[in-house]
Amino acid sequence: MNYVIIGNGTAAVGTIEGIRAVDRDSAITVISDEIYPVYGRPLISYLLLGKTTEDKMLHYRPADFYEKNGVKTMLGRTVTKIDPAAKTVLLEGGEAVPYDKLCICTGSRPFVPPMEGLDTVQNKTSFMTLDDAKRLNNMLGDANDKRVLIIGAGLIGLKCAEGIYQRVGELTVIDLAPRILPNVLTEAPAAIIQKHIESKGVRFILGDSVARFDGNTATLQSGGTIDFDVLVIAVGVRPNTELAADAGCEVNRGILTDDHSATTVPDIYAAGDCTVSHDITADTDRILAILPNAYMQGETAGRNMAGGSTSFDKAIPMNASGFMGLHMITAGAYDGETYLEQDEEHYKLLVTQDNHLVGFIMIGDVDRAGIYTSLIRERTPLDTIDFDLIREKPQLMAFSRAERAKKLGGAH
Structure with missing residues (x-):
């Protein structure tokens, strides 16, 4: 089997690791128009701030990540066309790279509106x-x-x-x-x-x-x-969908995929910011350009490209960020019944609907916010947990013994 991945961001990393979870030996080729190995894009502000270095950014994954996973990289190369009939990827300069399974992880680009002058x-x-x-x-x-x-x-x-x-x-x-x-x-x-x-x-x-x-x-x-x-x-940004559209993949703002990360063209998959996801909190299809979804879509694509059978149907909008020392985490949708705590520098909004947590906003104290995210992603019925306890502060004691063991990886 010959796997090719276009792009070299978080979705590509997920795809590589998904493939290798099923197929340890077949060839993987990563093609990217950037000259760098995979790096943490959210860290570029910290590079300017002096809180990280370029070398540390480029070790977003271990230095031997490609070597350990048997990945051939073609960095600084631009893909001009995908030919699904010949099953080749054409590069600027005329070189053709053959594939058996292809994953498009082309991400997005800045949107520059027309502005006079x-x-x-x-x-x-x-x-x-x-x-x-x-x-x-x-x-x-x-x-x-x-x-x-x-x-x-x-x-x-x-x-x-x-x-x-x-x-x-x-x-x-x-x-x-x-x-x-x-x-x-x-x-x-x-x-x-x-x-x-x-x-x-x-x-x-x-x-x-x-x-x-x-x-x-x-x-x-x-x-x-x-x-x-x-x-x-x-x-803002715009998804890079042109290669997929020209190859015959269905596109509606982003590349359309099923819950196996497969496009409408056989043997072509897609993952990350260039794709449309199904937001389970709002029950709508939209582009969710965030790292966790990109990785999980990529891992799903990789496993299925390699012959596995897995699906990703838990996409939610979420953001975790900090601004000059003030931290923020958000997830899900904000329509429903609300619980609010607020002062000048702290804010917590929990939104519930039909016995489920569907969204939250936390500013300031964001400790253990991942528990709220898990409730949303797993669609956990609130009457199966002590929601009054977890509403005050996210904590595992609100879950049953069995659920705590599951979330702690088997620990009690």
Whole structure:
């Protein structure tokens, strides 16, 4: 068997480990347009902050990860076409790589909306990759006097702000939405995090957008102007689906797969940010561009590519992040009956529906939030546990002895 994986992120790692759980010997080839071995993308803000190094990032998996798993890497190579009839992957330059089973783990790319005069801005970058972080680092230099404008107050924009706020003279974040993290948080918890970030010297302009650029000046729709030295565009991302679509895979915003991570084309699988998942908390199909789902989709694809039979049907939206010392974990949906605890820097919202926990938001004290995530993912009926106890603080004592043993890997 000859396995080929396009992409080299978390979904690809899951695919490799899924294959090797079933097939220890067959050839695996990983093709990626990035030149680096797999690295922890969420760490790029900590690289700028000085909390990690490039070497540590590139050891997101052990240095001998590829060698131990018998993986051939083709890094810095661009795939131009998938030919499902010939069962080959075509590379820029004309080389053809044959496959028996293929997994598309192409991830996503920054979305850059059309903005008048953007081409007149010299120092600009997105913020998704290690190369983006290196580019931004070079733009900032060592002077600590740069004025930086970030367009986008989502997770990417705020993590960028965290990475550079101690290294700049002025830092402004602008977003058309009326609150920060509009796709993750409701109004009250967003206000808590915004207040905390503002206390570190970051300025937010919300409910507004850039109408045009004139060199290093941004004119806003509201009529105001912002002068800056460096521009970071963090508006959002778009899934990389073109290769899959051209190969005949069904695509609807993302690549469509079944719960085995198989696409609509035989012997082609897909996993990660480029795919559509079924969100079990909202009972809807959507793109869930988060690391845990990417890994589990990839592992599912790998096992099935290698002849196993496994499914992944527990996809949920979730985010775990920190902003300048304030931690946040969210998961699931927010429609239902609510339980709320709140003060100036702490927030806990639990949402239940039909005897199940369907969502939560925790800011500040996020200890053991994984227990809540497990309740959502496993669809645990709340009348089978002591929910009054677990509502106050997530703890294993709320579960039966058998369930505690299961969650502790057999320990009592």
